[in-house]
Amino acid sequence: MKQIVVISGKGGTGKTVIAGSFASLAKNKVMADCDVDAADLHLLLYPVIKETHEFRGGKKAVIDKEKCTGCKKCMEVCRYGAIREVRMGKREARGGYPQFSIPDSQFYIDAISCEGCGVCAHICPEQAIQMKESTTGKWYISDTKYGPLVHAKLGIAEENSGKLVTIVKQNAKTVAEKDGMDYIIIDGPPGIGCPVIASIGGADIALVVTEPTLSGIHDMKRIIGVANHFGIKSVVCINKYDLNMRNTLSIENYCQNSNMKVIGRIPYDETVVKALVKGIPVVEYSNSVSAGEIKILWEKIQAELKDR
Numbered sequence: 485m486k487q488i489v490v491i492s493g494k495g496g497t498g499k500t501v502i503a504g505s506f507a508s509l510a511k512n513k514v515m516a517d518c519d520v521d522a523a524d525l526h527l528l529l530y531p532v533i534k535e536t537h538e539f540r541g542g543k544k545a546v547i548d549k550e551k552c553t554g555c556k557k558c559m560e561v562c563r564y565g566a567i568r569e570v571r572m573g574k575r576e577a578r579g580g581y582p583q584f585s586i587p588d589s590q591f592y593i594d595a596i597s598c599e600g601c602g603v604c605a606h607i608c609p610e611q612a613i614q615m616k617e618s619t620t621g622k623w624y625i626s627d628t629k630y631g632p633l634v635h636a637k638l639g640i641a642e643e644n645s646g647k648l649v650t651i652v653k654q655n656a657k658t659v660a661e662k663d664g665m666d667y668i669i670i671d672g673p674p675g676i677g678c679p680v681i682a683s684i685g686g687a688d689i690a691l692v693v694t695e696p697t698l699s700g701i702h703d704m705k706r707i708i709g710v711a712n713h714f715g716i717k718s719v720v721c722i723n724k725y726d727l728n729m730r731n732t733l734s735i736e737n738y739c740q741n742s743n744m745k746v747i748g749r750i751p752y753d754e755t756v757v758k759a760l761v762k763g764i765p766v767v768e769y770s771n772s773v774s775a776g777e778i779k780i781l782w783e784k785i786q787a788e789l790k791d792r
Contacts, residue, residue, distance in 0.1 A: 485660050486789045489518075489687040491672040491680060491711075493703025497693045498723040501756060501766060503671035504528035505778045506785075507630045508765040513667035515628070516656035517635040518649045518683040520621065525671045528765055531626030531633045539621040539636065539651065541644030542600045545593045551612035552591055558604035558613060559591075566597035567604060596641050620644065623651055625659065632659050646678035653683065675703075676710045684711060689788055690718045691748075691781075696731035704735065708744065719788060721748030721781060747788070748781040750774050 490503045500519075507515050507529060517525035545566070547558075559567045570590050593604075595618065605613040620643075623636035634656040638645050656668050672683040672690075684690055690711045694704035704720070711718040720739050725732045732749075739746050751773055759769035767775045 485657075485665060485668065486689075487657075487668045487670060487687045488689055488691065488785060488789070489670040489672045489684050489716075490691045490693060491684065491707055492674050492693045493676065493705070493707035494699060495522075495674040497674075497695045497700060498750070498756075499674070499693045500524055500528070500671055501760070502691070502693055502721065502723075502778060502781070503669060504765045505767040505775075506669050506782055507628075508767050509779060509782045510667050510669060512665050513631055513669055514656050514660040514663075514665050515631065515633045516652050516668060516670045517633065518652055518670055518679065519673040520623075520636040520638045520645050520648045520652065520679065521673065523635055523637055526626075526633070526635055527763055528760075529628040529630060529633055530763070531624070531628045531635065533624050533626045535625040537623050538619045539623055539638075539648050540617045541620040541638075541642065541647050542618065543602070543615040544595050544598050544600055544618040545602070545604050545613050546616050547591055547593055548612045548614065549590060551610045553610055553612075554591065555609065556591075557607050557609065561603050561607050563601075563603075564597050564599050566594045566599070568592055568594055599643075621648055623648065623655070625655060631665075632656075632663070634659065645673075646682040649673070649679045649682035650685075653685075676706050680707070680710065681714070684714060684716050687716050689785065690716045691785065692718050692720045693723055694720060694735060695723050696725055696728040696735065698731070701731060701735055701738070705738065708742070717788075718744060719785075720744060720746045721750065722746060723748075723750045724752040725749045726751045745788075747784040748777065750777045750781070 492499045517523045621638040626633045673679040694700045753774035755770050755772040756766050759766040
């Protein structure tokens with residue numbers, strides 16, 4: 485069983501277009517969408533969810549209003565402004581006079597702003613604040629017409645996406661081993677952060693998708709450096725290579741000097757946009773030049789894997 489991860493140093497290079505096409509071209513495989521912060525592989529594969537699981541990736545502070553005395557020490561130490569005070573009126577009667585309102589306050593913690601650091605719980609003299617596990621996302625095992633898909637969705641402003649990526653990969657591997665699959669095709673997240681490191685771990689080959697722009701070149705070099713650091717074999721595909729031949733030559737020269745193969749050159753093709761609008765992998769949508777190049781790219785990936 486071979487793991488193929490499609491990554492890019494920046495977003496918008498066409499990574500998911502290629503991963504979705506690989507899902508269509510490959511036989512006997514499992515797909516994993518490890519871009520849990522902004523998953524979109526499902527837009528091409530139309531999964532039918534079979535299993536849904538909660539992801540608990542951290543803790544949030546919760547105030548026990550019965551114990552809280554309103555000393556505001558927690559507000560003073562919270563660097564994220566997550567602890568809020570709500571002033572209200574409380575009606576009381578004194579000395580036989582009619583009830584009247586006096587100021588009263590209640591405190592609550594905004595779960596979105598809370599970073600789960602636990603300082604407020606540590607500082608509270610009444611132990612009125614507890615750190616409790618919270619559900620920060622969900623992960624799924626689904627069926628598609630191309631085979632099983634393991635994917636996830638992280639909640640808004642939630643962290644620990646690297647942990648969720650690891651869960652997606654582990655379960656994709658479990659499904660692959662159970663069903664005797666030959667490949668795990670991973671649509672990785674962009675960038676060089678923790679989710680990317682989690683997605684490339686244990687991969688047999690990383691396909692770095694870049695584009696002939698200055699930012700594309702800069703970020704390609706960064707992600708290649710990350711892959712090299714962890715001993716992951718990398719190959720490069722230049723998407724929309726014909727938009728700027730000078731930058732394309734710069735990418736090729738860098739790869740040649742770094743002893744790295746450029747195994748794909750995909751031209752700019754409006755057919756790709758039309759296929760995305762229809763929600764169909766481009767290799768199924770048409771026999772355009774770009775579709776043909778992606779098919780050749782998949783054949784070259786397979787050849788690279790035979791050498792490992």
